[in-house]
Amino acid sequence: MTPYDEIAEIEADNECRAWLIKVLNAKEEIVAFVSSRRPGCPEGEFDGYLKGSFNFCISATLTIRREEKVKNEVQVLENLREKTKLPVPRVSSWGLTDESPRNLGPFIIMDWIKGVSLTTLLKQPGKSEDDHVILRDDIDNAKLDYVYQQLAEFMIELSRLDFDAIGAITKHSDGMWLATERPFTYNMNDMAVTVSNYPVDTFPSAPFRTTRAYLEYQSDENLTHLRIQRNLTGNPEDARRRYIARQRFRQLIPKYCINNNGPFKLFCDDLQPSNMLADPDTLKINAILDWEFTHAMPAQFSQDPPWWLLLKGPDMWLEHYSMADFLARYEPRLQQFLHALEQVEERSPKSMDVDDVYWGALHREGDEVLCEEQQRAMEELVEGKMEDVKAYDKECKERGL
Numbered sequence: 001m002t003p004y005d006e007i008a009e010i011e012a013d014n015e016c017r018a019w020l021i022k023v024l025n026a027k028e029e030i031v032a033f034v035s036s037r038r039p040g041c042p043e044g045e046f047d048g049y050l051k052g053s054f055n056f057c058i059s060a061t062l063t064i065r066r067e068e069k070v071k072n073e074v075q076v077l078e079n080l081r082e083k084t085k086l087p088v089p090r091v092s093s094w095g096l097t098d099e100s101p102r103n104l105g106p107f108i109i110m111d112w113i114k115g116v117s118l119t120t121l122l123k124q125p126g127k128s129e130d131d132h133v134i135l136r137d138d139i140d141n142a143k144l145d146y147v148y149q150q151l152a153e154f155m156i157e158l159s160r161l162d163f164d165a166i167g168a169i170t171k172h173s174d175g176m177w178l179a180t181e182r183p184f185t186y187n188m189n190d191m192a193v194t195v196s197n198y199p200v201d202t203f204p205s206a207p208f209r210t211t212r213a214y215l216e217y218q219s220d221e222n223l224t225h226l227r228i229q230r231n232l233t234g235n236p237e238d239a240r241r242r243y244i245a246r247q248r249f250r251q252l253i254p255k256y257c258i259n260n261n262g263p264f265k266l267f268c269d270d271l272q273p274s275n276m277l278a279d280p281d282t283l284k285i286n287a288i289l290d291w292e293f294t295h296a297m298p299a300q301f302s303q304d305p306p307w308w309l310l311l312k313g314p315d316m317w318l319e320h321y322s323m324a325d326f327l328a329r330y331e332p333r334l335q336q337f338l339h340a341l342e343q344v345e346e347r348s349p350k351s352m353d354v355d356d357v358y359w360g361a362l363h364r365e366g367d368e369v370l371c372e373e374q375q376r377a378m379e380e381l382v383e384g385k386m387e388d389v390k391a392y393d394k395e396c397k398e399r400g401l
Contacts (some may be wrong), residue, residue: 070106072168113287115277148340162263163296167207179296186293211298219250267297272308309333
């Protein structure tokens with residue numbers, strides 16, 4: 001074997017070391033440069049180093065609108081701490097990129113909460129970390145009932161938060177919480193980062209006022225995605241199937257567009273056991289984390305059966321198992337969850353606001369027209385109620401109330 005020239009080797013090592021130091025000191029500048037050369041100029045985050053025999057790489061995670069995403073999440077956390085009893089961490093400080101050390105990016109500083117991932121406590125034991133995450137077969141039903149009841153309580157509390165538009169929420173100076181900003185969803189972020197040349201200028205610039213308008217935007221997004229992503233489909237038959245599916249989605253919007261005018265509900269599509277910390281002994285949930293991409297959304301979003309009852313959603317499940325196997329496992333757990341939901345609802349205070357429920361969610365234009373008999377009975381009722389309130393006000397005065 002031919003010997004190396006040791007002097008040349010040392011000089012080469014020194015030159016390489018100087019170059020590496022230069023690269024390491026410029027990592028944020030490099031990430032910004034990479035971001036500027038990507039379609040739509042998404043913001044980037046340093047994500048580590050990779051090296052081969054002849055190459056040294058900086059890995060950058062690209063996200064679009066990082067500051068918007070962090071600001072939205074902070075607002076959601078503040079709203080939940082103010083309006084609910086959900087166990088969410090307290091935010092002690094947060095800020096944007098120009099407030100962070102060396103302009104690393106937007107940040108959130110929050111309380112550390114002790115606990116173990118709920119998924120870890122519920123999943124089937126595996127031989128390695130790479131094993132599929134699924135709900136364990138031998139789980140104690142009483143323990144799972146307790147977990148499901150806690151999750152049902154969280155969902156019920158979220159359902160009580162009403163908003164008049166679809167989008168990101170903010171707190172106004174008068175203390176009112178409103179959806180005043182556009183929705184910036186996980187799907188939008190994914191499109192901008194992973195689909196080359198996706199036209200981010202087609203993203204919404206304001207909140208949506210109706211469910212139909214939002215679903216139609218989603219339909220446009222689906223069709224744009226189909227047109228833009230070059231490798232989304234590999235043969236004519238698959239392309240036709242995808243086109244038909246996305247057009248049919250749009251055609252079905254009027255049929256399934258319920259609660260068109262709201263009220264809209266706070267919805268987190270990542271509300272799942274992997275983002276919850278629990279006591280390993282009691283299974284009491286101590287924290288719910290990761291509220292990014294949470295917005296006021298159509299009420300039916302939060303009324304769908306939870307996808308995480310088996311820990312793994314149906315889309316991921318079908319990569320390794322059949323639909324028949326998924327349903328055989330899922331349906332018994334769905335019934336168990338619905339029973340837990342009923343138990344929680346029975347313990348919850350009963351609402352007397354049937355009028356608000358009707359006018360907010362059930363009324364349709366023209367429904368206020370009554371038959372002649374109902375109209376006559378209504379006017380009699382109105383006259384009687386006015387007499388009632390006069391008598392009530394008089395009695396309150398007499399009692400000094």
